[in-house]
Amino acid sequence: MKNINSTKGTQIMQALLFIFTAILPTIAKQNVPVAQRCTAKITDIPGQELFYPKTNNSAQTFRKSLYWDWTKIDPQSMTPEAIAQTFKERRKKIKNNDTEFLIGGAISAHQAEGNCTNNTYYLWEKAKKDDPACPSIQEESGIACDHWNRYKEDLDLVKNANLNTLRISVEWSKVQPRKPTQDDDGFDYAVLQHYDDLCEQAAQRGIKVVVTLHHYTDPIWFALEGGFEEQKNIHYFSTFCSRVFEALNDKVHLWFTFNSPSGYSSLIYLTNVAPPSSFKKLDKKLVKNYKETNDKNFLIEALKKYKPKAKDMVTATSVLKNVALAHVQAYKAIKQCIGGQDSKIGILKNIHQVDPWNPANLLDKLTAFVPNELNDESLFNFFTTGTFRVRIPIPWFGKWVNTSYHHPDATKSLDFIGLNYYSHRFMHNVEKKMYPGEKMTGNKNYTVYPEGLYRAIDTIYKRVAQPLDIPIYITENGIATDDDELRNEFLQKYTLVIAKAIEDGYPINGYIHWSLLDNFEWGNYNKHYGIYKVDFDTMERTLKPGSQHLVDLAKETFAA
Numbered sequence: 384m385k386n387i388n389s390t391k392g393t394q395i396m397q398a399l400l401f402i403f404t405a406i407l408p409t410i411a412k413q414n415v416p417v418a419q420r421c422t423a424k425i426t427d428i429p430g431q432e433l434f435y436p437k438t439n440n441s442a443q444t445f446r447k448s449l450y451w452d453w454t455k456i457d458p459q460s461m462t463p464e465a466i467a468q469t470f471k472e473r474r475k476k477i478k479n480n481d482t483e484f485l486i487g488g489a490i491s492a493h494q495a496e497g498n499c500t501n502n503t504y505y506l507w508e509k510a511k512k513d514d515p516a517c518p519s520i521q522e523e524s525g526i527a528c529d530h531w532n533r534y535k536e537d538l539d540l541v542k543n544a545n546l547n548t549l550r551i552s553v554e555w556s557k558v559q560p561r562k563p564t565q566d567d568d569g570f571d572y573a574v575l576q577h578y579d580d581l582c583e584q585a586a587q588r589g590i591k592v593v594v595t596l597h598h599y600t601d602p603i604w605f606a607l608e609g610g611f612e613e614q615k616n617i618h619y620f621s622t623f624c625s626r627v628f629e630a631l632n633d634k635v636h637l638w639f640t641f642n643s644p645s646g647y648s649s650l651i652y653l654t655n656v657a658p659p660s661s662f663k664k665l666d667k668k669l670v671k672n673y674k675e676t677n678d679k680n681f682l683i684e685a686l687k688k689y690k691p692k693a694k695d696m697v698t699a700t701s702v703l704k705n706v707a708l709a710h711v712q713a714y715k716a717i718k719q720c721i722g723g724q725d726s727k728i729g730i731l732k733n734i735h736q737v738d739p740w741n742p743a744n745l746l747d748k749l750t751a752f753v754p755n756e757l758n759d760e761s762l763f764n765f766f767t768t769g770t771f772r773v774r775i776p777i778p779w780f781g782k783w784v785n786t787s788y789h790h791p792d793a794t795k796s797l798d799f800i801g802l803n804y805y806s807h808r809f810m811h812n813v814e815k816k817m818y819p820g821e822k823m824t825g826n827k828n829y830t831v832y833p834e835g836l837y838r839a840i841d842t843i844y845k846r847v848a849q850p851l852d853i854p855i856y857i858t859e860n861g862i863a864t865d866d867d868e869l870r871n872e873f874l875q876k877y878t879l880v881i882a883k884a885i886e887d888g889y890p891i892n893g894y895i896h897w898s899l900l901d902n903f904e905w906g907n908y909n910k911h912y913g914i915y916k917v918d919f920d921t922m923e924r925t926l927k928p929g930s931q932h933l934v935d936l937a938k939e940t941f942a943a
Contacts, residue, residue, distance in 0.1 A: 442740065442741040442742065442743065442744075445741075445742050446738075446740070446809075446818060449738065449834065449835075449838075450818075450834055451833075451834050453876070456879075460879060461875040461876065461878075461879045462875075463932055463935035463936040463938075463939050464935075464939055465882075466878050466879055466881075466882045466936055467936055467939030467940045467942075469882035469885050469886055470484060470486070470882065470885070470936070470939075470940040471939075471940055471942075472885075473885050473891065473892070474940065474941075477854075477892055482854075482892060483547070483591065483636075484892060484893055484940070485547060485548040485591065485593075485636075485856065485892065485893025485894070485895060486545075486546055486547060486548065486893065486894055486895075486933075486936070486937045486940060486941075487541070487546045487547060487548025487549055487550060487590075487591075487593075487893070487894075487895045487896070487899075488541060488544070488546055488548075488549060488550070488895065488896050488897075488898060488899030488900075488914050489549075489550035489551075489858070489859060489895050489896065489897050489898050489899060490528075490530060490537075490549070490550070490551055490552075490898055490899050490900060490902060491551075491552040491595065491598040491599070491642070491902075492551070492552045492553065492554035492557070492598065492600070493524055493527070493552075493554065493598070493599070493600045493903070494524065494527060494528075494898075494902040494903045494904065494905070495527050495528040495530040495898075495899075495900060495902045495903070496527060496528075496529075496530045496531040496554065497524070497525065497526035497527040497528065497529045497530065497531050497532075498525075498526060498531065499524065499527075499554055499556060499557065499600065501556035501557065501560045501602060501603055502554070502555070502556035502600040502601060502602055502603065503600065503601050503602075503603060503606050503658040503659075503662075504524070504599070504600050504657070504658055504905075505523075505524070505679075506603065506658065506679060506682050506683050506686055507520070507657065507658035507686060508520055508522075508523040508524060508906070509523060509683045510683045510684075510686035510687045510689075511686070511687075514687075517655070517656065519656045519905070519906040519907075520656075520906040520907075521906055521907040521909075522903075522906065522907045522908055524903040525903075527902060527903045528900050528901075528902050528903075528917055528919075528922065529922050530900070531577070533922065534581045534584070535584055536924070537549075537899065537900065537924070538581075538584055538585055538588055538590060539588070540899065540900075540914075540915055540924055540926075541585075541588070541590050541899065542588045542589070542590060543926075544914060544915075544926065544930070544933070544934045544937065545934055545935075545937035545938040545941065546590070546933075546937050547589065547590060547591055547937070547941060548590065548591045548592075548593060548636070548893065548895060549585060549590055549591075549592055549593075549899065550592075550593045550594075550595065550858065550895050551578075551581070551592060551593075551594060551595070552594070552595040552596070552597075552598035552642070553578055553594055553595070553596055553627050553631075554574075554600065555596070555597065555600065555601065555602050555605075555620075555623055556600060556601070556602040556603065557571065557574045558570060558571060558574050558575055558578075558623065558626070558627060559571070559602060559623055559626075560602065560604075561604060562604035562605075562607075562608065563619070563622070568626075569604075570626060575626070575627070575630045575631075576630075578627075578630070578631060579630055579631055579634065582631055582634035582635060583634060585634070586634055591636035591637075592634060592635050592636060593635070593636050593637040593638075593639065593858075593895070594627070594631065594635050594637070594638055594639065595639040595640075595641075595642050595731065596623070596624050596627060596638065596639065596640050596641070596713070597620070597640065597641045597642065597647075598642040599642065599646070599647055599650075599657065599905075601658075601660060603662075603679075603682065605619060606658070606659070606660065606661060606662040607662045607663075607670070607674075609660075609661045609663050610659070610660030610661040610662070610702075611647075611660045611661075611702050611705045611706055611709065612659075612660050612661040612663075612698065612701065612702055612705070613661065613705075614705050614708065617705065617708055617709045617712050618712070620709045620712075620713060621709065621712040621713045621715075621716040622716070624640065624713040624716060624717055625713075625716045625717060625719075625720055628717045628720050628723065628726070629720055629721070632720070632721075632722045632723075632726065633722070635726075636727075637727050637728075637729065637799070637856070638717065638726060638727065638728045638729070639728075639729055639730060639731050639801055639858070640709070640710045640713045640714065640728065640729075640730050641706055641709070641710055641730055641731065642731045642803070642859075643731055643732070643733035643803055644703055644706040644707060644710070644730070644732075644762065645703060645732075645733060645757065645758035645759070645761075645762065646733050647660075647702075647703075647706060648699045648700075648702040648703040648706065649699060649757075649758065651691075651699070651702070652691075652692075652694075652695040652696075652698045652699035652702065653694055653695070653696070653699050655691045655693065656905075656906070657905070658686065659689070659691065660702055662682070662685075664689070665682070665685040665686065665688075665689055666684075666685045666688055666689075669681045669682065669684055669685040669688075670682070670685060673685075696757070696775065696784050697784060699757070700757065700761075700773045700784050700786050701786070703757070703761065703762075703771075703773075704761075704771050704786065704788055707761075707762060707765050707771055707790075707793070708771075708788075708790060710730050710796060711790055711792050711793050711796045713728075714728050714796040714797075715792065715796070726798075727798040727799060728796075728797075728798050729797050729798055729799040729800055729801050729853075729856075730797065730800065730801065731801035731802075731803050731858050731859065732759075732762060732800060732801065732802060732803065732843060732847070733758075733802075733803040733804070733859070734759065734802065734803070734804055734839040734842060734843065735754075735758075735804075735805065735806065735807060735808070736755075736807035736808075736835055736838060736839070737750075737751045737754045737755055737807070737808055737809075737810055738751055738807065738808075738809050738810070739751045739809065739810060739811075740809040740810060740811030740816050741811065744811075744812075746812060746813065747809075747810055747811055747812070750810040750813050751809075751810045753775055756773060756774070756775055757773055757775065759842075759846075761773045763846035763847055765790075765793050766793055766794065766796065766797055766800075766847055766851070767794060767846065767847060767850045767851065768793075768794065769789050769790055769791050769792075769793040769794050770787060770788070770789045771786070771787070771788045771789075771790070771793075772786065772787045772788075773785075773786045774786075794851070797847070797851055797853055798853060799853050799854045799855070799856060799892070800843055800847045800848055800851075800853060800854075800855055800856075801855075801856050801857075801858035801859075802839060802840065802843050802855055802856070802857050802858060802859075803858055803859035803860070803897075804835065804836045804839045804857070804859070804860050805826075805829050805859075805860065805861070806824075806828070806829035806830050806831075806832050806835060807830075807832050807835045808828070817830055818830070822869065824862050824863050824864055824869075825862075825863030825864045825865065825909070825910050825911060826863045826910050829862075829863070831862070831869070831872070831873055831876070833873075833876035833877045833879070833880045834880070836857075836860065836877055836880045836881070836884075837880045837883065837884055840855065840857075840880075840881075840884045840889050840891065841884075841889070843855060844889050844890070848889075848890060853890075854890045854891070854892045855889065855890055855891050855892065856891070856892055856893045856894075856895065857881060857891065857893065857894045857895065858895050859895065859897040860877055860894070860895075860896060860897060861896050861897035861898060861912045862912065863904070863910035863911055863912050864911065864929075865911055866929070867927060867928045867929030868929065869929070870927065870929025870930065871928075871929045871931070871932050874929070874930070874932040874933050874936075875932055878894065878932070878933070878936060881894055896914060896933060897912055898912045898913050898914070899913060899914055899915065900913040900914070900915050900917050900924065901913035901915070901916055901917040902917070913927070914926070914927065914930040914933065914934075915927065915930070
């Protein structure tokens with residue numbers, strides 16, 4: 384008989400050895416305030432002190448060192464006119480390289496277009512609405528903002544707000560609603576024509592379109608094939624990307640393959656609030672009934688019965704690796720298309736800092752290390768060395784993960800890097816913790832933390848942009864609130880941070896705000912991020928008073 388206690392003891396010893404030889408040297412280098420570790424010169428706004436002085440190594444002082452003293456920053460430096468001066472200088476500098484500085488708004492297909500009825504989220508919302516086990520799903524996306532039918536009106540809104548950019552996503556499940564076969568490629572060319580019309584209308588208004596090819600949603604047929612849980616399915620995605628590129632190439636300014644790969648895998652397998660990438664674990668009889676009848680109610684019933692594995696770190700890591708590989712393959716496929724060599728292709732990387740509440744507390748450091756290792760370091764290493772590696776020996780995640788995979792083309796698969804940034808959190812005794820005094824937003828997971836954007840810019844620059852010599856775009860940043868004073872404060876501070884980062888030498892080529900419109904936020908309509916308010920009864924759009932800072936900033940930036 385196997386000696387269970389002996390086996391467990393060996394595993395514990397191996398884990399401890401792994402922690403002390405591989406993990407501790409790594410986490411010892413993490414969570415150092417950007418004020419200390421930044422090699423780019425940090426020039427204070429004239430006459431101002433931005434960072435709290437460090438006097439000792441106490442936990443309280445460590446936490447304070449992650450913040451700026453906003454009482455010592457001149458309010459005049461946060462005006463649209465002041466910030467626009469820096470943006471205009473950056474715009475002038477990069478225009479010499481035929482690159483335009485971008486200021487825009489963003490939407491995604493499932494959240495704004497409406498009637499996305501062929502993707503996995505459509506089924507998930509119907510299955511999990513009002514399910515106590517999945518409290519995040521309170522509403523269905525339905526018609527959303529009806530952007531599909533109102534895109535011309537929405538393009539006018541972009542123009543009226545003085546913005547020069549609209550970020551959209553192309554809905555894979557609409558473009559390719561059927562699994563490709565030998566006789567049918569599965570594409571709906573009328574849908575591709577719709578996106579072409581949108582891009583043409585944008586061009587007529589002087590608006591640049593940037594396209595995200597995957598924003599969290601998968602076609603139903605792709606999930607039935609195993610989704611991104613299976614590496615063999617990657618070719619489906621690269622074929623889709625090539626076809627969309629061929630249809631829209633001459634009208635798209637920038638291409639993004641994936642929106643937040645780590646967000647995609649984590650939402651599914653770690654927090655269990657999103658539909659599984661693969662439907663192969665669903666009730667086989669109900670799946671068989673769907674395939675025979677094409678009645679989606681069978682899949683909805685299967686998802687109601689589906690009980691996801693809690694904190695499935697192993698599958699989360701595997702899917703994240705496959706998504707990273709899918710990016711490389713899609714990049715190569717697009718570059719091989721006519722006009723592909725002249726295109727600019729990148730990926731959107733979300734950063735949400737996780738800091739130890741007490742840097743002297745090993746447990747705090749370990750629990751901060753885990754999300755940073757999985758969500759950030761794995762992808763940073765992949766794109767700069769070609770090696771995807773995750774090493775997490777933490778038993779409460781089910782299994783100890785030690786994954787390594789190398790792709791020689793990964794280091795040549797980014798023309799730029801997109802940064803999505805909202806907020807941060809601390810970890811204390813395995814629990815999430817917010818810093819006292821931070822202002823809460825309408826998203827319970829996010830506080831107002833503009834300093835974090837500077838830290839994120841520094842991180843993405845050091846770990847990706849600088850090694851690869853590529854520019855950075857701020858591709859998502861925004862606040863969920865109905866408080867216009869708070870929205871104004873948020874925009875003032877976060878855009879000031881971007882201006883300061885540009886002045887400090889970081890190669891930032893644009894800012895895209897999330898979102899253009901109040902929209903569906905993955906389970907409800909209660910989080911209002913939009914530059915424009917949407918009345919979901921009448922679909923009327925209205926500029927929010929709190930958005931005026933961004934409107935004025937864009938006007939000043941693009942003024943002759």
